[in-house]
Amino acid sequence: MMRTMNNILYYILFGGILLHTSCDDSLEVVTPVDFEIDVEKTSFTVGEEVVFQLKGDPSIITFYSGEIGRDYAFREGRIVPPGSVSLGFESRVLYGAQPNQLSILVSSDYSGERNIAAITRASWTDVTSRYNLAAADIGDYAHVGTADLTDLTQDGKQLYLAFKYVFDPSQGSPRTWNIRQVQLMNTTSVGTTQLADHLTGGFELFYVGPKQETGRSSIASGSITLRSNAAGALDQYTEDWCVSKGFDLGTKDLGPDRPIKVKGNSDARTGVFTYVYDSPGVYTAYFVATNATAKNQESVIRNVTIEITP
Numbered sequence: 001m002m003r004t005m006n007n008i009l010y011y012i013l014f015g016g017i018l019l020h021t022s023c024d025d026s027l028e029v030v031t032p033v034d035f036e037i038d039v040e041k042t043s044f045t046v047g048e049e050v051v052f053q054l055k056g057d058p059s060i061i062t063f064y065s066g067e068i069g070r071d072y073a074f075r076e077g078r079i080v081p082p083g084s085v086s087l088g089f090e091s092r093v094l095y096g097a098q099p100n101q102l103s104i105l106v107s108s109d110y111s112g113e114r115n116i117a118a119i120t121r122a123s124w125t126d127v128t129s130r131y132n133l134a135a136a137d138i139g140d141y142a143h144v145g146t147a148d149l150t151d152l153t154q155d156g157k158q159l160y161l162a163f164k165y166v167f168d169p170s171q172g173s174p175r176t177w178n179i180r181q182v183q184l185m186n187t188t189s190v191g192t193t194q195l196a197d198h199l200t201g202g203f204e205l206f207y208v209g210p211k212q213e214t215g216r217s218s219i220a221s222g223s224i225t226l227r228s229n230a231a232g233a234l235d236q237y238t239e240d241w242c243v244s245k246g247f248d249l250g251t252k253d254l255g256p257d258r259p260i261k262v263k264g265n266s267d268a269r270t271g272v273f274t275y276v277y278d279s280p281g282v283y284t285a286y287f288v289a290t291n292a293t294a295k296n297q298e299s300v301i302r303n304v305t306i307e308i309t310p
Contacts, residue, residue, distance in 0.1 A: 028293075029291050029292060029293055029296045029297060029298045030291055030298065031291065031298040031299075031300060032056055032057075032058035032059075032289045032290070032291050032298070032299070032300055033300060034055065034056040035054070035055065035056035035058050035061075035287075035289035035300055035302065036054075036055040036056060036302060037052050037053065037054055037055070037287050037302045037304060038052070038053040038055070039051065039052055039053070039304060039306070042304065042305060042306055042307060043306075043307045043308075043309065044277070044306065044307070044308055044309070045308065045309050045310070046277060046278060046279065046280055046308055046309070046310055047276060047277075047278070048276070049274045049275070049276055050274065050275050050276070050277065050285075050306060051272060051273075051274050052272070052273045052274070052275070052285075052287070052304075053271065053272060054262075054270060054271050054272065054273060054287070055271075056289065057269045058263070058289035058290055058291055058300075059263075059265045059290060059291045059292055060263060060264060060265055060289070060290040060291075060292060061261075061262035061263040061270070061273075061287060061288070061289050061290075062259035062260065062261060062262060062287070062288045062290075063259055063260045063261075063262050063273065063275070063285065063286070063287055063288075064257065064259045064260075064285065064286040064287075064288075065260070065275060065277070065283060065285055066283030066284045066285050066286070066306070067277070067279075067283060068190045068191065068257075069254075069257050069258065070257055070258065070259065070260065071257045072257070072259075072284070072286035072288075072301075072303070073257075074256065074257040075256055075257055075259075076256055077253065077254075077255060077256045078190075078253075078254040078255065078256065078257055079251065079252070079253055079254075080188050080189055080190055080251065080252045080253075080254055081188070081189065081251050082153060082155050082188070082249055082250055082251060083150075083186060083187045083188030083189065083249075084148060084150040084186070084187045085148075085149050085150055085153055085159065085184070085185065085186050085187075085195075085247075085249055086146050086147060086148050086149060086150075086183075086184075086185045086187075087104075087146065087147055087149055087161065087182070087183070087184050087185075088143065088144070088145060088146030088147070088181075088182075088183045088185075089143075089144060089179055089180065089181055089182040089183065089198075090141040090142060090143050090144065090179070090180050090181040091133065091134065091141065091142065091144050091177060091178060091179050091180075092134065092138055092139065092140060092141045092142065092177075092178050093133075093134045093136070093137055093138065093175050093176070093177050093178075094137055094139070094175065094176045094177075094178070095137060095173070095174075095175055095176055096137075096172070096173040096174045096175035096176070097172045097173050097175070098167070098168070098171045098172040098173060098174055098175055099171070099172075100166075101165055101166055101167065101174070101175055101177065101226075102128070102133060102163065102164070102165055102177045102226065103126055103128045103163075103164045103166075104126070104127050104128050104130075104131060104161070104162075104163060104164075105124040105125065105126055105127070105161070105162040105163075105164055106124065106125045106127055106149055106152045106159065106160070106161060106162075107122045107123060107124045107125070107159075107160045107162070108152065108153065108154045108157045108158065108159055108160070109122055109123050109157070110122035110123075110124075110160045110243075110246075112158065112160070112245075112246050114204060114206075114243075115206070116206040116207060116208060116241065119162070119206055119241050119243055120208065120241075122160075124162060124164075125152055127147060127149065127152070130145070130147035130148075131144040131145050131147060132144050132145050137175075141178070141180060141181075143181070146183070146185075153249045153250075154250075155249075155250040155251055156250050157250070158246030158247055158248055158249075159246065159247045159249055160243060160244055160245075160246050160247075161184070161201070161243070161244040162241055162242060162243045162244070163177075163179060163203075163224060163226060163241075163242040164239060164240070164241055164242075165177060165217065165226035165227070165239070165240040165242075166237075166238075166239050166240075167228040167229070167234075167237065167238045167239075168237055169234055169235055169236065169237065174227065174228035174234070175227075176225065176226070176227040177225070177226045177227070178223045178224070178225050178226075179198060179223055179224040179226070179242075180198060180222060180223035180224070181197070181198075182196065182197045182198040182201060182224075183197060184196040184197075184201060184244075184247065186247075186249060190254075195247050196244065196245075196247070198219070198223065198224050199219075199221065201244040201245060202244050202245025203219055203224065203242050203243065203244050203245075204219075204242070204243055205217055205218070205219065205240060205241070205242055206240075206241045206243060207238065207239065207240055207241070208237075208238060208239035208241070209236055209237050209238035209239060210229075210233070210236055210238065211229065211238055211240070212229045212230055212233060215230075216228075216229060216230070217240045217242070219242070224242055226240050226242065259286075259288065260275075262287070265292070273287075277306070277308040279308065280308050280309055280310045281307075281308055282305065282306070282307050282308075283305070283306045283307075283308065284303055284304070284305050284306075285303060285304055285305075285306055286301060286302070286303045287301070287302045287303070288300075288301050289301075289302070
């Protein structure tokens with residue numbers, strides 16, 4: 001009889017524990033509806049602290065500034081379609097009289113193999129007419145203009161640039177060309193970036209015909225120099241190809257934009273958050289406030305539009 005009573009008491013006690021556990025408030029998540037944000041003003045200057053007043057006490061708070069890489073609208077991922085590309089540079093020409101020695105070429109089917117056979121086998125589009133190259137010895141550098149090359153790009157294929165210098169002994173005395181201040185620019189939905197200059201563009205020299213390499217065409221810190229053989233070896237046709245590395249201008253998956261942590265689950269309550277914007281613009285700043293357990297979470301989202309002036 002006593003053993004039976006003990007069993008009954010055990011099951012009653014165990015059932016009470018289960019009932020208490022199932023109703024434990026610590027497993028239930030309360031939506032942090034009391035969370036609010038406030039700013040004293042909505043217009044700030046670049047470099048000025050934006051002070052956000054935070055009300056409520058959610059377990060977790062994250063912040064999206066609205067800048068590229070931290071934009072709530074792209075929290076699931078950011079796909080950047082192809083944009084526009086342009087090339088500009090400075091040049092000068094010295095000595096000689098041979099015409100049409102320098103040309104600017106673009107290719108999207110060059111294999112990238114670093115040898116003259118692969119280079120000459122590729123299809124190159126001549127874009128020299130898009131620039132204002134000097135026709136006579138000007139002595140000083142001059143900007144030749146900036147040309148839009150977007151029409152020559154292909155999504156999924158790399159773009160290559162080449163400065164081609166030809167010496168034909170039947171066409172007159174050779175000239176020397178110098179190229180500097182190369183700016184290959186790419187503009188997409190995330191802004192404008194410089195892809196390369198004459199040193200970071202991976203330019204290398206390759207030759208057709210017998211070429212005196214020492215002291216002739218070169219790539220130096222100041223400029224690219226393209227010129228013929230020395231006076232004692234001017235009887236044979238030569239080509240100098242100054243070819244860049246490939247540039248990927250196609251669609252890019254940048255992944256999701258990420259927030260900044262304001263408060264973690266184990267952090268003390270915070271009532272103020274400050275942030276500094278580095279660039280002018282209009283930004284929508286988002287705060288995501290969350291209460292969570294291992295099994296569930298509830299969030300609220302608050303936002304405010306901020307104008308940043310220069």
